[in-house]
Amino acid sequence: MSDKSVDQSTIKMIKKAKSDGIETVWDRLAAQEPQCGFGQLGICCRNCNMGPCRIDPFGDGASHGVCGANADTIVARNLVRAIAAGAASHSDHGRGIVSTLLASAQGHAPDYPIKDEAKLKALAAEYSIAVEGRSVKDIALDLAGQVLDEFGTRKGFLQFVNRVPEKRRALWNSLDITPRGIDREVVESMHRTHVGVDNDYVSLILQGMRTALSDGWGGSAIATELSDVLFGTPSPVKGTSNLGVLREDQVNIILHGHEPTLSDIIVHAARDPELLKEAREKGAAGINICGMCCTGNEILMRHGVPVAGNFLQQELAIVTGAVDAIIVDIQCIMPSLPQVASCYHTKIISTSPKAKFPGAEHISFDEHNAMNTARKIVRLAVENYSNRSPEKVSIPSDQMEYMAGFSVEAILEALGGSLNPLVDAIKSGSIRGIVGVVGCNNPKYKQDYSHLTFVRELIKNDILVVGTGCAAIACAKSGLLLPAAASEAGEGLRSVCRSLGIPPVLHMGSCVDISRIMQVAAAVANVLGVDISDLPLAGAAPEWMSEKAVSIGTYVVSSGIFTILGTIPPVLGSKNVAGLLTSGAEKVVGAVFAVEEDPAAAALLAINHITAKRKALGLG
Numbered sequence: 001m002s003d004k005s006v007d008q009s010t011i012k013m014i015k016k017a018k019s020d021g022i023e024t025v026w027d028r029l030a031a032q033e034p035q036c037g038f039g040q041l042g043i044c045c046r047n048c049n050m051g052p053c054r055i056d057p058f059g060d061g062a063s064h065g066v067c068g069a070n071a072d073t074i075v076a077r078n079l080v081r082a083i084a085a086g087a088a089s090h091s092d093h094g095r096g097i098v099s100t101l102l103a104s105a106q107g108h109a110p111d112y113p114i115k116d117e118a119k120l121k122a123l124a125a126e127y128s129i130a131v132e133g134r135s136v137k138d139i140a141l142d143l144a145g146q147v148l149d150e151f152g153t154r155k156g157f158l159q160f161v162n163r164v165p166e167k168r169r170a171l172w173n174s175l176d177i178t179p180r181g182i183d184r185e186v187v188e189s190m191h192r193t194h195v196g197v198d199n200d201y202v203s204l205i206l207q208g209m210r211t212a213l214s215d216g217w218g219g220s221a222i223a224t225e226l227s228d229v230l231f232g233t234p235s236p237v238k239g240t241s242n243l244g245v246l247r248e249d250q251v252n253i254i255l256h257g258h259e260p261t262l263s264d265i266i267v268h269a270a271r272d273p274e275l276l277k278e279a280r281e282k283g284a285a286g287i288n289i290c291g292m293c294c295t296g297n298e299i300l301m302r303h304g305v306p307v308a309g310n311f312l313q314q315e316l317a318i319v320t321g322a323v324d325a326i327i328v329d330i331q332c333i334m335p336s337l338p339q340v341a342s343c344y345h346t347k348i349i350s351t352s353p354k355a356k357f358p359g360a361e362h363i364s365f366d367e368h369n370a371m372n373t374a375r376k377i378v379r380l381a382v383e384n385y386s387n388r389s390p391e392k393v394s395i396p397s398d399q400m401e402y403m404a405g406f407s408v409e410a411i412l413e414a415l416g417g418s419l420n421p422l423v424d425a426i427k428s429g430s431i432r433g434i435v436g437v438v439g440c441n442n443p444k445y446k447q448d449y450s451h452l453t454f455v456r457e458l459i460k461n462d463i464l465v466v467g468t469g470c471a472a473i474a475c476a477k478s479g480l481l482l483p484a485a486a487s488e489a490g491e492g493l494r495s496v497c498r499s500l501g502i503p504p505v506l507h508m509g510s511c512v513d514i515s516r517i518m519q520v521a522a523a524v525a526n527v528l529g530v531d532i533s534d535l536p537l538a539g540a541a542p543e544w545m546s547e548k549a550v551s552i553g554t555y556v557v558s559s560g561i562f563t564i565l566g567t568i569p570p571v572l573g574s575k576n577v578a579g580l581l582t583s584g585a586e587k588v589v590g591a592v593f594a595v596e597e598d599p600a601a602a603a604l605l606a607i608n609h610i611t612a613k614r615k616a617l618g619l620g
């Protein structure tokens with residue numbers, strides 16, 4: 001079992017799943033092996049019905065698909081489709097948040113008052129919307145309208161592109177990869193990858209970059225910024241993490257998925273005195289709301305809600321036998337959950353019309369009537385508490401405290417209102433650079449091992465780590481999100497952390513919140529008057545698996561930040577595509593991808609990159 005995870009609670013629950021006769025993601029991975037070699041190399045194509053086609057990687061079979069596409073075209077098309085799917089996922093999430101803001105401003109979503117008026121006004125100013133003397137409702141109406149337009153804007157570029165340093169904007173314009181409209185880029189990517197349209201791998205990858213940029217500086221940024229307006233901008237907060245946060249004597253509800261529209265209101269519904277009374281009548285001491293994956297990150301960032309785990313722990317939470325309901329919305333939710341739940345008493349409740357699960361109970365979540373729907377859902381969990389079988393319950397004791405909530409605004413506040421102290425620390429070398437560590441778990445790799453090994457090496461070398469997504473949850477579970485973890489950092493970073501009272505790894509939120517990291521990168525570049533690609537920065541997704549991660553990696557590289565992938569992307573079937581991504585892109589966008597499965601070696605790549613960038617800036 002220890003080859004599957006470094007997390008003791010995961011190992012314990014995999015063992016329990018085995019003895020309970022439950023099939024998990026690791027069993028299904030084993031059943032898939034050996035996995036398709038053509039798929040791993042990215043050289044199979046199902047884009048038309050003359051196929052499916054595949055290219056022989058050894059050169060003694062088919063070198064072209066039926067239409068004539070070669071490996072370069074097929075690999076590039078597959079990659080661009082993955083980027084489009086990832087960008088669409090983040091951006092459609094963003095659209096949901098703007099629609100809620102619009103409904104709130106129109107008076108149709110009374111349970112979603114605007115929580116951060118200052119942020120609303122700051123964003124309105126970015127969009128040149130008049131603020132002085134106007135009501136919050138009117139400003140919100142205008143802002144929601146303009147942000148919704150970003151999905152199909154005809155002005156030719158997205159608003160948040162203006163946050164990017166001028167040099168980078170000029171570069172994007174010269175390459176014709178400035179994102180023009182979020183939906184437009186996704187649609188054009190699907191069009192170009194249809195049989196017989198764009199067949200040039202360079203042209204395809206440039207479109208992939210533009211689509212990814214419409215995610216990072218469009219859909220994701222919109223999701224982050226407007227979530228802050230609606231639910232509050234995060235500030236430092238403490239909580240606990242891992243499966244040990246489940247309570248034997250309470251109704252346990254896990255919120256899993258991505259959109260805070262659902263999770264935030266359930267957190268409030270669970271405090272309803274009437275529901276708490278009903279829980280007590282059932283014999284429970286209370287209602288314990290926990291998060292999982294990115295919706296877990298949304299509510300831990302804003303409310304310090306306990307987070308039960310990251311991607312690979314979703315089935316295992318059910319295996320504890322102590323979860324009364326898992327409430328899901330969209331993305332990263334395994335379709336196996338209802339099947340696992342059928343062996344216990346756990347209810348799986350789906351809520352999004354976009355994401356239904358055979359075997360789950362569906363309660364359509366309606367933002368116009370949010371609190372009532374939320375109460376109804378919580379009540380189902382409360383009622384289910386008495387169906388628990390005590391003999392099936394085994395909650396691992398593993399849990400760890402965390403400090404999270406590092407929005408850009410919170411970082412600025414910790415620094416006394418300006419980025420200058422951070423820039424000075426980088427200049428002096430107390431902080432040698434910053435690395436964003438993000439992304440998923442992947443059952444092909446030992447859970448959390450790459451995240452933690454990579455992060456520990458970096459902080460030891462005075463590199464500040466900023467994290468999001470399941471990577472940040474891995475850090476939470478291992479104590480790296482505590483100020484005390486500064487003892488593991490090098491002398492320079494340790495002294496900065498101690499003087500500010502912050503951990504050496506800053507949790508910046510969910511995966512759409514990588515836009516926060518990009519905003520800091522752009523702001524630091526603007527302070528120094530350089531391009532983002534000149535800064536001592538790197539990105540990494542040590543255990544990535546989702547198409548969203550492909551989009552993220554691509555917009556981070558296209559923004560000028562060297563990015564290390566810890567799991568192998570399906571591009572090796574084309575030497576040209578792999579070469580462009582790992583070397584040629586340097587001349588195009590000033591950054592490349594590296595692929596390194598060994599996290600210690602990956603850390604060395606990041607450290608060397610940061611050293612080289614510091615030298616080029618004239619820093620020691």
Ligand code: BF8
Nearest residue numbers: 294332439440469470511
């Ligand atoms: O958006 S890190 S497994 S939960 S895809 Fe999914 Fe990956 Fe986790 Fe969040 Ni991001």
